[in-house]
Amino acid sequence: MDKITAMRVFARVVEAGTFTRAADQLEMPKPSVTKLVQQLEAHLKVKLLQRTTRRVTVTPEGAAYYQRTARVLAELDEIESDLTQDRTNPTGCVRVNVGAVVANVLLMPHLPAFHKRYPNLQIALGVTDRPVDLIGEAVDCVIRGGTMADQSLVARRIGRMDFVTVASPDYLKRHGTPTHPQELMNGRHAMVSYFSAGTGRVAPAPYVRGDERFDITGQGFISVNESTAHVNAALTGLGLVQTFGPVVTPHLERGALVEVLGDWAPPPMPFYVAYPANRNPSLKLRVFVDWVVEVFEPYNHGR
Structure with missing residues (x-):
């Protein structure tokens, strides 16, 4: 044996x-x-x-x-x-899990440069918004937003993202432009909710200005549990969506979405890359994490 x-x-x-x-x-x-x-x-x-x-x-x-x-x-x-291994040329496969919009909007555009820098590394990119069991699913690291409370993980903060509320021009033409969060609570507007893929619970959208705060639960006919679908619901005119600013910047720039309630927003959300605490990170994982920190550098400050 x-x-x-x-x-x-x-x-x-x-x-x-x-x-x-x-x-x-x-x-x-x-x-x-x-x-x-x-x-x-x-x-x-x-x-x-x-x-x-x-x-x-x-x-x-x-x-x-x-x-x-x-x-x-x-x-x-x-x-x-x-x-x-040559420390400048690590080999192997890094198994990563990340939410859909972070994968598509932030990581994918930069992966060609990563491959050029580390040509002998492969990335197995799992894309999901659900919670992941890193050990049981043989995942090397995850990238997630919010609070990292799992003591079995080592979490490295890599940045933070602002929130914005957006809607399509067609939606605003039909329903008007809200000027106060209370307008989202009286049935006049449709708010597309986001619910947890793990628990099924709807996450209220917080609106904060100074000492005032409103937590809005969507009153639209649709709710979603995946971040790309959340943005697409806004693009197709299904209602207002609160999401991360960098995710919708291209849509705002080309006029497909319009920002509303710009002076009402919660604090930026921190993002982390995390890996199991009972394992020393391999060279391939260390260089990947360092690269992720570079990618998120523009989102390290918030408004």
């Missing part, structure tokens, strides 16, 4: 939650994954996992073994990465 390989396979089973998902992520046959874990248990003379038809559960002994070996494996990866 290759003990290091068996340790890596065991860790991936723990993180993925099933032998099948672990085998897929490791690109190994499932019987090979099962055999390696069984050999490791026989070598240690202890039960590490409890198997069911759908999921595996870690035993107390398995949890203790995982916590200690995960640190060892992370150290080995970092040592190998630093010794075997």
Whole structure:
């Protein structure tokens, strides 16, 4: 038995939650994954996992073994990465998860320059607004806005974005231009709501000016749980949308959208790149994070 390989396979089973998902992520046959874990248990003379038809559960002994070996494996990866790779030319694949508008509006336009700088790195870009289990889904890092409260992650602040409220010229022609947030509460205007893909809860749109604050829940006939659809709802005249300024700047410049209530806006939202705290970041992840910081530099100040 290759003990290091068996340790890596065991860790991936723990993180993925099933032998099948672990085998897929490791690109190994499932019987090979099962055999390696069984050999490791026989070598240690202890039960590490409890198997069911759908999921595996870690035993107390398995949890203790995982916590200690995960640190060892992370150290080995970092040592190998630093010794075997040219620091100016890292290799491998960085698995990233990011929201739709950040992916399409901010990252995509800059990725050709990233590829030119690091031609031997690949990016696996998962695009979703839902919460992601970095360990279970084998994701190296996520880019998210808001408060990073998950203590299992290391979060590096990379910037912040202003909010704006926008609508299409056609919508404003039909319904008029609001001058106060209270007009969004009396049924005169349609507000396209954004609801969480994870919880289903609608996120009220805050409007702040000095000491005044109004939290508006949309009264339109449509709500969405994905940020690109949120912007498209405004473009098609379905109602008012509060979103990030940089996301709609091109639409404002060409006149497809119009900003309203410009003197009413919440504080800018901070954005973070985050990765698991129990893993030392590899060289490939470090250079990607540094690049993301560069990309977000124009959005580091807010209004």
